[in-house]
Amino acid sequence: MLNRLSRYFLRSVVLLAVLAVTLFFLITSKPVLSQRTIEASDVTTAQRVLSDTVQHLAQPNGNIKLIFDQQQLDALMNVASYALPQVEFSGVLNPFGVALHGQANLPLSWPRRGVQTSCLFMPSDRGFAIEHCKLGAIKLPGWIANPLLRLMVRTVIATPADQQLLALFARGELINSRLHFEAANASPIKLSLHPQIHRPFSFGSAQSAAADVEFYLQQLKQLQRQHKRERRLAFFAHKLLLVAINRADNSDLETEYTNALWALAVAFANKRFIYYANPDVKLHQVPNMPPMLLNGRRDLTLHFLYSAVLQMLGNTQLSQQIGNLKEIMDADRASGGSGFSFVDLAADRAGTHFAEHLASVTPQQLSQFNSLTFEQAIMPPTQDLPEGLTEQQLQQKLGGYNGAGFKQLEQEITRRINALKLYNSLPKPAVN
Incomplete structure (x- = not known):
């Protein structure tokens, strides 16, 4: 009886495997290489x-x-x-x-x-x-x-x-x-x-991505009152993350970091992000905040924070591709674009990296920076990156959006971001 059951089970497994392989080859085929490009x-x-x-x-x-x-x-x-x-x-x-x-x-x-x-x-x-x-x-x-x-x-x-x-x-x-x-x-x-579309993006709560975002918005409001002339995003980001660390004594640090990052995005990028952060907080409850600067530029703050939000809502690749598409659209001077900017692209990638790796930043790492040095810890140097390139210039100088020169600049931006001190600030243990 046992041998009969074993043979029946074995035949069933083999039959299912054959069906699975057959189905796999029915619905798949050899991929066709495409030469399509985007303009x-x-x-x-x-x-x-x-x-x-x-x-x-x-x-x-x-x-x-x-x-x-x-x-x-x-x-x-x-x-x-x-x-x-x-x-x-x-x-x-x-x-x-x-x-x-x-x-x-x-x-x-x-x-x-x-x-x-x-x-x-x-x-x-x-x-x-x-x-x-x-x-x-x-x-x-x-x-x-x-x-x-x-x-x-x-x-x-x-x-x-x-x-x-x-x-x-x-x-x-x-x-x-x-x-x-x-x-x-x-x-x-x-x-x-549909409301259910937003549920997968929840972090600390089944109902919202940032259950305590309102607390951090109020913290930003108080900081702005205390430092009325301060306009650096890095200043407020550093201060808010320190608040998150102090508050994490009674909760999870990653959750507090997430609340703080959403508050930065809502306050300094777009108030309507509150819908994704916590739909229970109404738009009129978001305090009005002055524009903030990153590397001395308002537009880089928006690139950084929008990309961070896209990372939190989606994934790294999608966030990076959307940033690329925005710059490609800017290269269309005929439609009023300002030209392709690798500086903007660097801010996009830095914001994505910040949102992706913030949870792994320890209190010891964060404590090594102050409001002056934190900007250099989250944003790479961009002075030598080209800006304002038309599509023709991109083609001539870099080989287009898929050219070797374009890819090389992308890799250089990635290298600079990976080398940022926030993610590499702790001294490595000595090897005996």
């Missing part, structure tokens, strides 16, 4: 399309008219592919339908495989919808794919905007190879993410 005009176009779309959806006159062409779709796909380097997106508009394609390379050294997905959207008797999707070699008919799409929208977008968007999507039409979404006498669609 400043892509970022500018994508930003304009997204901004205009949100504004048109929310307009109160009741008439919604959105039109997308191939150039706009290409820009959106290029920006999405750049923001997520392991995934490549593409799309094609034609008189009969819209084909969207995505390829995600798996992080495997062997076998080298990628997951390819594609969906074909077409008008039908029931409205504009998915005709079919493919996951590798597996075909998913519309009666399976469309409920999944609706579930995804309802999961990401808060009510009632989710239902409004789905109704508008069903009205899609293809006219002269352009995708039209039109609705007359429609209620304004005010987009907001």
